Amino acid sequence: MKTTVIDYKAGNLTSVVKALRHLGADVEVTDTPGPLANATHIILPRCRPLRRHQTPR
Numbered sequence: 001m002k003t004t005v006i007d008y009k010a011g012n013l014t015s016v017v018k019a020l021r022h023l024g025a026d027v028e029v030t031d032t033p034g035p036l037a038n039a040t041h042i043i044l045p046r047c048r049p050l051r052r053h054q055t056p057r
Contacts, residue, residue: 004039007031011045 003025007013013029020027020043028035036042 001040002026002028002038003041003043004028004030004035005043005045006036008044013045016043016045 003020005013005017005020005027007029008031017027017029025041028039030036
C-alpha cells in the first residue's frame with residue numbers, strides 16, 4: 001500500500017507523515033498531482049481554518 005500525503009503548504013504535514021511512518025506506512029509527500037495516480041491512500045492534512053483553502057460551493 002502506498003500512502004500519498006498532499007503538501008499544500010498549509011497543513012500539519014510533519015506530524016502526519018511522522019505518525020504514518022511510525023505505524024509502518026509507505027509514505028510519499030507530493031505537491032503535484034502525478035504521484036496520486038499510484039496511491040492506494042491519499043491524505044490531505046489540514047489546519048484548523050480549512051475553509052480559507054477551499055473553493056466556495
